[in-house]
Amino acid sequence: MRVFTKLTLTELRLFLREPMSAFFVIIFPTVLVVILGCIPAFREPQDSLDGGRVIDLYVGIAVVLTLAMVAIQIAPAVLATYRERGVLRRFATTPVSPLKLLGAQLVTNLLCAVVATGLVLAVGRIAFDVPLASQFAGFVLTFLLSAAGVLAIGLVIAALVPSGKAGNSVGTLLFFPLMFFAGLWTPREVMPEALRTVADFTPLGAAERALNDTMTGHWPAAISVTVLLGYVVVFGFLAVRWFRWS
Amino acid sequence: MTVIEVQNLRKAYGDTVAVRDVSFSVERGEIFGILGPNGAGKTTTVECVSGLRRGDGGTIRVLGRAPADTELRRLVGVQLQESQLPDKLSGREALELFSSFYPSPADWQALARDLDVPLATRYAKMSGGQKQRLSIALALVGNPEIAILDELTTGLDPQARRHTWGLIEAVRDRGVTILLVTHFMEEAERLCDRLAVIDHGAVVALDTPAGLIAGTSTEQRIRFRPSAPVDTALLEARPEVRQVVRHGSQLEVVGTGNLLHAVTSVLAVNDIIANDLRIEQASLDDAFVRLTGRSDSGE
Known part of the structure; x- marks a missing residue:
């Protein structure tokens, strides 16, 4: 355990030494909330949103954004680089299994997403009066389930790409459509019916819907939870099957 | 006492046979060299000995155990060819981290001094020689009984190479058995007590450097x-x-x-x-x- 803590701290340190990733993961989602919150119309209740406000929705979307960035953009690139450069093999010759390094990398990403989420929620609450999730336990569980789902997808990407560069490209390529369905550009609530149905079955779309449910005081919809669990199981299984250490 | 025993090792990657038939044994406290042209099967052989790959045939015993035995990860230090570290990790962080992996590690600060590893420099900013020296230090930081060093001095300048040889001899004098892969004749001649010459995946000669020379002409x-x-x-x-x-x-x-x-x-x-x-x-x-x-x- 002592070694795992040390590994995680090292991974965290390395993460923070990449100023671009650190900014986009930890600061950018909050910046997005602040910018949108500065638009007066977004702070007014809308009939089309059942009396909700656009800014309320975007706090949930910003949380999904942090998860997508750590899991789809960062983790695959880092892990593929570790494999490409023989770091995982290097660990395989020591008493510490490369599995621990992989675990430390995932925990690091999760911790960064937690910090970013805390920041988004705090700024949303303080600056724009966005209520904290009234179904808090549901929020935490949904957050962890979503994180597990997207990290499993990230692991599969890391397993399949030949290099860190390729991991980065594939991650970026997937990031935009997945975030589209999470409502980054058009929130789910105002999507056309057909698009909304598709979104409900995408990992980030399901995550956004489930998080939004808990933020408005409900338990997440069964369909979203099922979809997220499905991603965890299927992609977790594939990641275990396909991941190569060298 | 024999610490490494390799018998009729065979390893193929698909249709390519990397190691056809390799046998040798290494005695405690010796520096045993594996010499051979590129592509001869040297690296595959030591990767099998290190437990990184499984041979397709033959047997390997390291300190009486199968190479995959996890106990060996503690007893055998390995310096791999073409194995790097994260770009932003400093020399100090790497040594400190790796020394925490072992129950009774060597004094990493002394190792860094002996090998002239730059502690404050991040991996990406190190020269080839500095990376190589860090890699050697990491192989020794666990106080191993056996050190497997693949292409020990490749990328070092002649002075650093000689310095490293001196260090390897000092490590051996502490009782560490060393399995050394090299393609430098001078290095093999200077360091190795015995040598296996490998070509096309098979041992073509096994003797002391002097014995090999005498047999030539x-x-x-x-x-x-x-x-x-x-x-x-x-x-x-x-x-x-x-x-x-x-x-x-x-x-x-x-x-x-x-x-x-x-x-x-x-x-x-x-x-x-x-x-x-x-x-x-x-x-x-x-x-x-x-x-x-x-x-x-x-x-």
Whole structure:
């Protein structure tokens, strides 16, 4: 355990030494909330949103954004680089299994997403009066389930790409459509019916819907939870099957 | 006492046979070299010994255990060819982290001093030689009983290379057994107690460096620039001389036995002085060429 803590701290340190990733993961989602919150119309209740406000929705979307960035953009690139450069093999010759390094990398990403989420929620609450999730336990569980789902997808990407560069490209390529369905550009609530149905079955779309449910005081919809669990199981299984250490 | 025992190891990647038939054993406290041209199967062999790959056939025992035994990760330090570290990790962080992996690690600060590892420099900013020295330090940081070093001094300048050799000898003097993969003849000759020469996936010779050289040839070559023209027939008449070759103003005499005496006495009788005289004896290089049919290990 002592070694795992040390590994995680090292991974965290390395993460923070990449100023671009650190900014986009930890600061950018909050910046997005602040910018949108500065638009007066977004702070007014809308009939089309059942009396909700656009800014309320975007706090949930910003949380999904942090998860997508750590899991789809960062983790695959880092892990593929570790494999490409023989770091995982290097660990395989020591008493510490490369599995621990992989675990430390995932925990690091999760911790960064937690910090970013805390920041988004705090700024949303303080600056724009966005209520904290009234179904808090549901929020935490949904957050962890979503994180597990997207990290499993990230692991599969890391397993399949030949290099860190390729991991980065594939991650970026997937990031935009997945975030589209999470409502980054058009929130789910105002999507056309057909698009909304598709979104409900995408990992980030399901995550956004489930998080939004808990933020408005409900338990997440069964369909979203099922979809997220499905991603965890299927992609977790594939990641275990396909991941190569060298 | 035998600490590494490899018998009839075989390993193929698809249709390519990397290791056909390799057997050798390493005794405690020796520096055992694996020498061979690129692609001969050296790295695959040590990767199997390190437990990174499974051989397709044959048996390997390291300290009496199968190579995959996790206990060996603590007892064997490995320096891999082409294995890097994260770009932003500093030398100090790498050494500190890796030393925390082992129950009774070496003093990493002393290791860093001995190997001249830059502690504050991040991996991406290190020179090739600094990365190599850090990699060696990481292989030794766990206080291993056996150190497996693959292409130990590749990328080091000649001075750093000699310094590293001294360090390896010091490590051996502490009782660590060393399995060294190399394609540098000078390194093998200087460091190794015994050598296995591997070519096309098989051991073609296994002996001490001196034994390998002696097995090659007892022939000597003498080169000199005569002060006056020499009738080569006079030299060729001597039983010690096998061949005389003219290279411009230089003569090269090839032969056996007391060749030098034979040549100088012929010259003395004819009042000729031998300028720039050099005697060449067989080296490990020659042994290598004879064994593998290649003039160079193909660096």
